[in-house]
Amino acid sequence: MDIVIINHNSFTNLKFIIIFQAKMIKNPFTNHSYVSDEADVVAINDNRHASLNRFRRLTSVNETDEKVKRDPALALAKLVEKTDKNGVYVNKGLVMEDERSIQSTPGAITPNNRPPKIAVDVRDVTFTYGFGQKSLLTLKKINVSVPQGKIYALLGSSGCGKTTLLRCVLGRLQPQSGVIRVFGQEPGSEYSPVPGPGVGYMPQELALFPDFTIKETLRYFGQLYRMSSKEIKARTKFLITLLHLPEKNRLVSQLSGGQQRRVSLASALVHRPPLLILDEPTVGVDPVLRKAIWEHLDALCREDGLTVIITTHYIEEARTAETVGLMRFGRLLVQSNPEELLVRHGLPTLEAVFLKLCQLDSAQIPESVKTDAVRYDDEKNNVTIETKKDDLPMVIVNGEKGDIEKNINNNEDANNNIAKNAISLAPNTAGNLLIPMSTSFKDVSARATPSTQSPRMSFSERGSTGDFSQLQNQISVEGQRRRMFDLNRVMALFIKNSIRLKRNVPILLFYFFLPSIQIALFCICIGQDPKNIPVAVYNAEDPPGLSAEYLSFVNPEIVVQVPYNSLEEARQAVVDGKAWAALHFSHNYSASLNQRRIMAGKADNATIESSNIKLYLDMSNQVIGFVLLRTFFLAFQSFAQDYLSILGYNPATVTLPITIEKVIYGTVNPSMTEFMAPGVIILIAYYATTALTALSLVLERKDGLLERSLVAGVNSFEFLISHIMTQTIVLTIQEVFMLATTFYIFKVPSRGPMVWVFSLTFFQGLAGVMFGLFISSLCADEVSAAMLGMGSFFPTIMLGGIFWPIQSMPDWMASLAAFLPQTLPVESMRFILSRGWGVEFFEVTLGFIATWGWIIVYLVAAAFIFKKYT
Numbered sequence: 001m002d003i004v005i006i007n008h009n010s011f012t013n014l015k016f017i018i019i020f021q022a023k024m025i026k027n028p029f030t031n032h033s034y035v036s037d038e039a040d041v042v043a044i045n046d047n048r049h050a051s052l053n054r055f056r057r058l059t060s061v062n063e064t065d066e067k068v069k070r071d072p073a074l075a076l077a078k079l080v081e082k083t084d085k086n087g088v089y090v091n092k093g094l095v096m097e098d099e100r101s102i103q104s105t106p107g108a109i110t111p112n113n114r115p116p117k118i119a120v121d122v123r124d125v126t127f128t129y130g131f132g133q134k135s136l137l138t139l140k141k142i143n144v145s146v147p148q149g150k151i152y153a154l155l156g157s158s159g160c161g162k163t164t165l166l167r168c169v170l171g172r173l174q175p176q177s178g179v180i181r182v183f184g185q186e187p188g189s190e191y192s193p194v195p196g197p198g199v200g201y202m203p204q205e206l207a208l209f210p211d212f213t214i215k216e217t218l219r220y221f222g223q224l225y226r227m228s229s230k231e232i233k234a235r236t237k238f239l240i241t242l243l244h245l246p247e248k249n250r251l252v253s254q255l256s257g258g259q260q261r262r263v264s265l266a267s268a269l270v271h272r273p274p275l276l277i278l279d280e281p282t283v284g285v286d287p288v289l290r291k292a293i294w295e296h297l298d299a300l301c302r303e304d305g306l307t308v309i310i311t312t313h314y315i316e317e318a319r320t321a322e323t324v325g326l327m328r329f330g331r332l333l334v335q336s337n338p339e340e341l342l343v344r345h346g347l348p349t350l351e352a353v354f355l356k357l358c359q360l361d362s363a364q365i366p367e368s369v370k371t372d373a374v375r376y377d378d379e380k381n382n383v384t385i386e387t388k389k390d391d392l393p394m395v396i397v398n399g400e401k402g403d404i405e406k407n408i409n410n411n412e413d414a415n416n417n418i419a420k421n422a423i424s425l426a427p428n429t430a431g432n433l434l435i436p437m438s439t440s441f442k443d444v445s446a447r448a449t450p451s452t453q454s455p456r457m458s459f460s461e462r463g464s465t466g467d468f469s470q471l472q473n474q475i476s477v478e479g480q481r482r483r484m485f486d487l488n489r490v491m492a493l494f495i496k497n498s499i500r501l502k503r504n505v506p507i508l509l510f511y512f513f514l515p516s517i518q519i520a521l522f523c524i525c526i527g528q529d530p531k532n533i534p535v536a537v538y539n540a541e542d543p544p545g546l547s548a549e550y551l552s553f554v555n556p557e558i559v560v561q562v563p564y565n566s567l568e569e570a571r572q573a574v575v576d577g578k579a580w581a582a583l584h585f586s587h588n589y590s591a592s593l594n595q596r597r598i599m600a601g602k603a604d605n606a607t608i609e610s611s612n613i614k615l616y617l618d619m620s621n622q623v624i625g626f627v628l629l630r631t632f633f634l635a636f637q638s639f640a641q642d643y644l645s646i647l648g649y650n651p652a653t654v655t656l657p658i659t660i661e662k663v664i665y666g667t668v669n670p671s672m673t674e675f676m677a678p679g680v681i682i683l684i685a686y687y688a689t690t691a692l693t694a695l696s697l698v699l700e701r702k703d704g705l706l707e708r709s710l711v712a713g714v715n716s717f718e719f720l721i722s723h724i725m726t727q728t729i730v731l732t733i734q735e736v737f738m739l740a741t742t743f744y745i746f747k748v749p750s751r752g753p754m755v756w757v758f759s760l761t762f763f764q765g766l767a768g769v770m771f772g773l774f775i776s777s778l779c780a781d782e783v784s785a786a787m788l789g790m791g792s793f794f795p796t797i798m799l800g801g802i803f804w805p806i807q808s809m810p811d812w813m814a815s816l817a818a819f820l821p822q823t824l825p826v827e828s829m830r831f832i833l834s835r836g837w838g839v840e841f842f843e844v845t846l847g848f849i850a851t852w853g854w855i856i857v858y859l860v861a862a863a864f865i866f867k868k869y870t
């Protein structure tokens with residue numbers, strides 16, 4: 001257990017902290033060798049005697065042992081005994097004691113100057129990105145206290161962890177260790193207003209919908225905070241005037257960069273949050289506007305009690321803040337009032353102070369991270385800073401290089417004689433730091449940069465993190481408790497999604513008609529017989545008799561007959577790719593054919609040979625090859641039947657001795673379109689919605705819009721529900737158009753009830769929406785989402801039985817394929833369309849079961865991953 005004793009020095013009115021380790025204490029006020037930078041118990045010391053007395057009073061409240069009352073060491077030990085591990089007893093007891101007994105002491109804590117409540121209290125927070133070897137320790141035991149109603153500016157070089165810290169405060173990241181309290185509650189906990197109406201957040205990215213107007217933007221955020229339309233209107237009017245925004249119906253995408261940032265700020269302010277977190281709000285903003293923003297924040301703090309945490313790269317503008325905290329490499333080097341920092345370090349600018357502190361810190365930084373030198377000259381203030389890295393400076397103050405230590409000491413000496421025993425390192429009430437002066441300059445830097453420690457305030461210095469119930473009542477959270485599902489928020493998200501869709505009419509129409517266009521393309525281009533296939537014909541019969549008769553039966557739509565003068569030429573035409581086949585009739589074709597008919601089984605081979613039509617096929621394209629074969633066979637059958645009937649024979653004698661009776665299902669001669677249509681309908685329904693859902697969500701995540709909505713209190717479940725709602729409407733319209741195109745325009749035959757066709761298609765579309773949600777919860781960008789979508793598309797086509805029956809696959813592959821989202825539904829659809837079955841047939845029901853199985857699997861997986869990632 002460690003003890004902090006705060007010593008209020010009346011001479012300089014500066015407040016210092018001396019830190020003691022309880023277990024080592026013999027005489028706590030005379031021996032500074034007990035210094036530690038850890039503290040859990042707090043006592044206040046105005047001067048040595050007063051402090052001893054107070055100690056006695058404090059510890060003897062219920063103390064009967066006279067020995068303990070007389071001996072400060074025993075008293076202190078008793079104090080420790082009575083204190084819980086957070087030092088709460090002492091904190092409370094001390095404040096009460098102070099109020100009664102130290103009012104007359106200059107600089108002491110009195111009811112009038114009692115430390116403010118701590119709105120945001122960050123204690124010993126450590127955060128690491130990633131795991132194992134790739135992990136990045138980003139926050140190292142950070143301690144930050146933000147008093148209520150004040151501005152706290154968080155400064156530091158790029159990548160030092162500012163945004164990470166803010167995201168921890170917002171409850172968006174969970175620290176691995178340490179405690180964060182915002183208005184006394186852990187962010188994200190059941191009763192915490194953060195994330196939610198307790199905070200307004202302006203992220204570093206713009207995080208605005210470019211296709212929204214200013215009015216729509218503020219309405220969206222207002223609705224997320226459950227504000228009424230009237231309130232939103234009034235706030236919009238007020239914020240537009242306050243932040244000099246353009247007319248409310250202007251699109252965000254048409255505003256200048258500065259105007260867009262002000263809209264972003266307005267979005268954070270719309271619900272009058274008690275805490276405002278601004279991540280670099282002034283980047284890219286002109287100096288006049290920067291000043292105006294700071295003045296406005298200052299005014300809000302004073303008038304409305306707003307608490308602000310702001311990060312900025314413009315160090316000097318942070319002078320308006322009550323407290324500045326300097327972060328470096330994941331540690332907080334110092335937090336203090338800016339003016340006090342300037343006085344303490346005797347430097348004219350905050351920038352110079354921070355560069356100096358960085359130099360002290362850099363003594364601990366390994367050479368490996370240092371890069372080329374740069375030079376900083378502040379001629380006006382006669383300060384030159386040379387850096388080895390942009391934030392690892394050597395400072396030359398007033399022309400004297402390397403004179404920092406002297407400068408510090410002189411400054412401290414001039415200010416107070418206690419500085420002989422202490423220089424700044426541990427935080428005072430405003431956050432400055434003290435350690436014993438006996439420590440050398442090097443020791444100072446060593447102490448200033450403890451490997452994982454940061455300046456730390458005791459409870460009484462931090463102020464009270466106590467009762468914020470009044471404030472919480474002001475925040476318009478119904479019932480205070482965090483809700484798993486809030487219909488208002490879902491509706492706000494749904495309206496937002498709808499506006500986004502509506503704003504881009506061509507894209508919306510494209511989405512509505514995309515499946516219809518695809519199915520129309522399928523019906524037009526796939527499954528029909530090839531047409532106008534050139535065939536080289538060499539007819540050696542002169543004059544042509546039955547050969548010409550036969551050729552007249554060949555379907556002229558399919559075959560274009562091109563006459564050639566020799567067999568070689570005709571064959572060469574095929575070899576050259578000018579024809580898909582060559583037909584050859586012998587010079588005595590008609591005579592041989594008649595002879596063959598008459599002789600029947602007694603015809604010799606020569607007769608049979610010369611009565612045959614010789615066909616030379618190019619089978620490089622099987623479909624064309626088979627179509628030609630079928631065409632020539634059918635032509636011969638028709639020709640033979642015709643010829644025999646002319647001769648007075650029964651034409652049926654030339655048909656195959658198999659009679660095809662009326663088919664039980666389907667048609668005798670079905671087209672490929674009929675076979676493929678069920679699969680294609682299912683495939684299009686599924687992937688049209690997948691693409692839309694996955695992309696819209698991924699884009700929202702990427703632009704920081706999702707983060708902002710989540711900070712506004714939206715949870716991942718509500719987010720998913722709102723997208724399912726929007727996509728379901730789009731899906732319904734898509735399905736109606738697609739099925740109308742399939743069955744009413746292209747007349748693809750359907751023998752089953754349309755209700756089951758529509759239901760199965762709709763549910764497959766829904767499964768596609770869930771798959772889109774699943775993809776977007778997994779993928780951080782459009783490229784990986786597209787890759788995943790494409791990656792799943794091809795196995796589905798190959799294994800789904802869409803273009804080829806699964807019965808042709810090896811058994812094990814067919815069993816595997818049955819588990820894909822489309823395989824069984826495609827079969828079901830085929831049964832409905834070609835057999836006219838309904839759900840009373842188990843084979844059809846199976847398709848519905850598989851579809852719903854996948855809907856549930858994707859939804860649960862998406863919700864799980866989405867929650868984990870968000």
Ligand SMILES: Nc1ncnc2c1ncn2[C@@H]1O[C@H](COP(=O)(O)OP(=O)(O)OP(=O)(O)O)[C@@H](O)[C@H]1O
Pocket residue numbers: 129130136138156157158159160161162163164165204
């Ligand atoms: N999601 C993440 N995964 C892994 N590392 C991250 C992630 N976000 C940030 N980091 C890393 O954590 C460190 C701190 O990042 P952070 O954004 O908090 O810095 P910052 O101080 O806000 O920087 P800047 O001023 O440039 O915005 C950086 O090294 C950064 O690369």
